[in-house]
Amino acid sequence: MHLIRLVNATFFAHHGCTPQEQHVGGRYEVDVEVKFDFEAAARTDDLHLTVCYEDIYAIVNTIVQDHQFDLIERMAYLIAEQVCELSDKIDYAEVVVRKCNPPIRGTADYAEVVYRSVTQS
Numbered sequence: 001m002h003l004i005r006l007v008n009a010t011f012f013a014h015h016g017c018t019p020q021e022q023h024v025g026g027r028y029e030v031d032v033e034v035k036f037d038f039e040a041a042a043r044t045d046d047l048h049l050t051v052c053y054e055d056i057y058a059i060v061n062t063i064v065q066d067h068q069f070d071l072i073e074r075m076a077y078l079i080a081e082q083v084c085e086l087s088d089k090i091d092y093a094e095v096v097v098r099k100c101n102p103p104i105r106g107t108a109d110y111a112e113v114v115y116r117s118v119t120q121s
Helices: 019-024 039-044 053-066 072-084
Strands: 003-013 026-036 090-100 110-118
Touching: 003 053, 026 053, 026 072, 053 072, 072 090, 072 110
Parallel strands: none
Antiparallel strands: 003 026, 026 090, 090 110
């Protein structure tokens, strides 16, 4: 099994279900795991035969920073779907989105969702 992981990409953004969350903003962390066969890239050291993690980060950055969502579930879904479009060799993309210090009546480091998009290869 071959995996590429982008771990703990961190952003300040304005998402949430309440006007206060959307106005004040908060910290979001994103992990992306992509499963695909990069054996040829590993053997030849050829960037064109793999999925570039800079391209993955660009997708995450654009979705987190350029949109406004009520739900982190929607954010994770869109990231996973767009990452899967990077290559027809991708088996799946799994995305974890963490909302740090969520507005709950209690204490929690973060709320987290996990979404896995499986390709039809």
